[in-house]
Amino acid sequence: MTQFLQQIVNGLSIGSIYALIALGYTMVYGIIKLINFAHGDIYMVGAFVGFICISTFKMSVLSAILCAMVFCALLGVAVERLAYKPLRNPTKAGLFATALVMGFILIYLVAKATLELDNLWAGVIALVLSLALGFFVYFTITPKGNPNRIAALITAIGVSFFLEYAMMAIMGPNNRSYPATLGGTATLAGVQITFAQILIFIITLALMLILTFIVQKTKIGRAMRAVSTDADAAALMGVNVDRTISITFAIGSSLAGAAGVLVGIYYNTLNPLMGMTYGLKAFIAAVFGGIGIIPGAMLGGFAIGITETMVAGYWSSLFKDAIVYIILIVILILKPSGLLGKNVREKV
Amino acid sequence: MSMLEIKGLSVHYGMIHAVKDLSMQVNAGEIVALIGANGAGKSTLLKTISGLLPKTSGSITTLEQDITHSSPVKIVGLGVIHVPEGRRVFSGLSVLENLQMGAYSKKDKSAIKESLAEVFAHFPILQERLSQDAATLSGGEQQMLAIGRALMAKPKLLLLDEPSMGLAPILVKEIFSIITSIHESGTTVLLVEQNARMALSIADRGYVMETGRLVLQGTGKELAESAQVQKVYLGG
Numbered sequence: 007m008t009q010f011l012q013q014i015v016n017g018l019s020i021g022s023i024y025a026l027i028a029l030g031y032t033m034v035y036g037i038i039k040l041i042n043f044a045h046g047d048i049y050m051v052g053a054f055v056g057f058i059c060i061s062t063f064k065m066s067v068l069s070a071i072l073c074a075m076v077f078c079a080l081l082g083v084a085v086e087r088l089a090y091k092p093l094r095n096p097t098k099a100g101l102f103a104t105a106l107v108m109g110f111i112l113i114y115l116v117a118k119a120t121l122e123l124d125n126l127w128a129g130v131i132a133l134v135l136s137l138a139l140g141f142f143v144y145f146t147i148t149p150k151g152n153p154n155r156i157a158a159l160i161t162a163i164g165v166s167f168f169l170e171y172a173m174m175a176i177m178g179p180n181n182r183s184y185p186a187t188l189g190g191t192a193t194l195a196g197v198q199i200t201f202a203q204i205l206i207f208i209i210t211l212a213l214m215l216i217l218t219f220i221v222q223k224t225k226i227g228r229a230m231r232a233v234s235t236d237a238d239a240a241a242l243m244g245v246n247v248d249r250t251i252s253i254t255f256a257i258g259s260s261l262a263g264a265a266g267v268l269v270g271i272y273y274n275t276l277n278p279l280m281g282m283t284y285g286l287k288a289f290i291a292a293v294f295g296g297i298g299i300i301p302g303a304m305l306g307g308f309a310i311g312i313t314e315t316m317v318a319g320y321w322s323s324l325f326k327d328a329i330v331y332i333i334l335i336v337i338l339i340l341k342p343s344g345l346l347g348k349n350v351r352e353k354v
Numbered sequence: 355m356s357m358l359e360i361k362g363l364s365v366h367y368g369m370i371h372a373v374k375d376l377s378m379q380v381n382a383g384e385i386v387a388l389i390g391a392n393g394a395g396k397s398t399l400l401k402t403i404s405g406l407l408p409k410t411s412g413s414i415t416t417l418e419q420d421i422t423h424s425s426p427v428k429i430v431g432l433g434v435i436h437v438p439e440g441r442r443v444f445s446g447l448s449v450l451e452n453l454q455m456g457a458y459s460k461k462d463k464s465a466i467k468e469s470l471a472e473v474f475a476h477f478p479i480l481q482e483r484l485s486q487d488a489a490t491l492s493g494g495e496q497q498m499l500a501i502g503r504a505l506m507a508k509p510k511l512l513l514l515d516e517p518s519m520g521l522a523p524i525l526v527k528e529i530f531s532i533i534t535s536i537h538e539s540g541t542t543v544l545l546v547e548q549n550a551r552m553a554l555s556i557a558d559r560g561y562v563m564e565t566g567r568l569v570l571q572g573t574g575k576e577l578a579e580s581a582q583v584q585k586v587y588l589g590g
């Protein structure tokens with residue numbers, strides 16, 4: 007029994023982190039029907055911002071979380087404005103600029119990392135290739151009113167690579183450790199709860215309550231829900247759709263930023279590729295609960311966290327990922343729209 | 355004074371030329387009907403007025419303000435409110451929240467309360483359904499909600515796109531009498547309709563649109579009596 011409760015506590019901790027990241031996936035999907043592959047990397051950036059705040063600037067944990075949230079919110083909005091918005095209202099010039107800038111940075115970083123070139127040569131190669139890419143895009147893609155989902159998805163993957171390589175370039179590819187900030191453990195009926203876990207519960211709960219309040223009770227939350235059901239109709243109400251989408255990115259990304267710092271405190275270790283594993287789990291959590299549905303992401307996050315720790319605790323941690331996937335597949339077969347998803351029946 | 359003035363307007367969807375060199379005018383206080391067959395370009399015209407679609411050429415002004423290149427937000431702010439075809443109520447939002455969305459551009463809380471009371475006076479049924487998800491309303495109730503939502507924005511010019519679509523005859527009558535009373539309370543109306551008979555019977559003036567062009571215009575009575583309209587739109 008004690009072991010069971012212990013696994014629940016551990017599962018809820020890691021599940022909190024999955025849930026916070028999953029919320030960003032689900033909110034962005036809800037509003038622009040894009041699976042934002044770069045979201046896991048925003049979370050990674052949040053972990054690094056927290057790391058720098060705590061280790062270099064000696065900030066308290068709470069102010070580090072706040073800093074990471076603000077930084078990630080701005081980063082999320084920048085990604086949306088620079089990479090996704092030009093695809094939503096495409097103009098040829100916008101596509102050219104996006105391909106040029108994204109292409110340059112990406113090719114530069116890859117060239118430096120793989121070919122071991124110096125800055126100058128990597129820059130020259132990147133410039134030539136990205137110009138070629140820009141013109142290729144300019145002459146082959148004709149912007150239509152209808153945004154192309156696949157183009158947006160590929161762009162998201164590009165942004166994801168970009169954030170990972172950029173972080174490697176800045177911080178180096180190795181693991182880093184958070185300085186130990188929150189030692190200490192409380193024991194409750196034989197179950198051990200670390201102070202870090204308590205912090206995770208409190209922060210996650212607080213953020214979820216604030217988010218629910220914003221989405222359900224405020225004017226901007228109502229606008230976010232309206233845009234996600236019918237963006238054109240919302241525009242006819244005088245809603246600035248682009249601004250509402252930016253705010254959604256800001257909120258989702260700030261939650262990921264908080265999750266990044268929390269995971270750093272919990273596991274003490276971070277690296278530029280951490281966004282992939284956690285991002286994928288959180289994405290599964292979002293699908294599990296019903297993508298686009300906010301309570302679904304919370305439920306999905308906790309469910310996956312608890313499943314993982316249970317499998318690892320009672321069986322073997324080798325199987326935990328496999329079991330999570332199997333559960334996902336079963337859910338998707340039984341209820342394709344996810345645990346809390348409505349089976350869509352379009353009203354004509 | 356002219357509430358809406360369109361000059362030489364052209365709109366394209368890619369290669370499709372949906373509105374061709376169209377000019378029309380709606381005076382303040384009028385109710386103007388725009389009739390035409392499926393695919394004539396009526397909805398395209400309304401979406402262009404409200405800023406959802408880009409224009410190829412031409413100009414649009416409302417109350418002496420040029421809105422040719424304005425965003426929907428700005429156009430709503432000027433009091434041009436569009437009730438789109440097919441209602442487009444926000445599912446997942448309650449009836450009350452839908453109405454609040456209609457007042458999105460408004461800041462004054464007490465004025466919003468007053469508008470809400472006016473909407474309930476026009477549509478008592480909505481008051482009984484306030485906390486219900488808008489998606490669960492019947493077709494007629496959704497149409498009332500769509501119009502009520504537009505009234506929350508205090509329209510000076512109301513653009514209605516086929517409000518009678520898919521409704522039983524008795525409901526059509528009710529909707530038309532509500533449109534008349536909205537008009538009487540001082541709102542200028544541009545009414546797009548398939549139901550030409552009803553539309554022309556309440557309209558001061560009307561236009562007939564065919565494949566992107568206006569082909570006829572006149573008072574409601576003149577159009578209803580014109581041989582061409584009778585043959586094509588009134589089934590006689």
Ligand SMILES: Nc1ncnc2c1ncn2[C@@H]1O[C@H](COP(=O)(O)OP(=O)(O)OP(=O)(O)O)[C@@H](O)[C@H]1O
Pocket residue numbers: 367370372390391392393394395396397398399439548
């Ligand atoms: N998004 C779009 N992309 C391409 N063509 C379109 C689009 N929307 C409308 N059209 C075309 O533009 C023309 C005018 O369409 P519109 O919807 O304005 O007609 P309508 O007069 O409102 O018809 P209805 O009475 O059936 O509502 C049609 O030929 C239609 O096929």
Ligand SMILES: [Mg+2]
Pocket residue numbers: 396397398439515
């Ligand atoms: Mg139409």
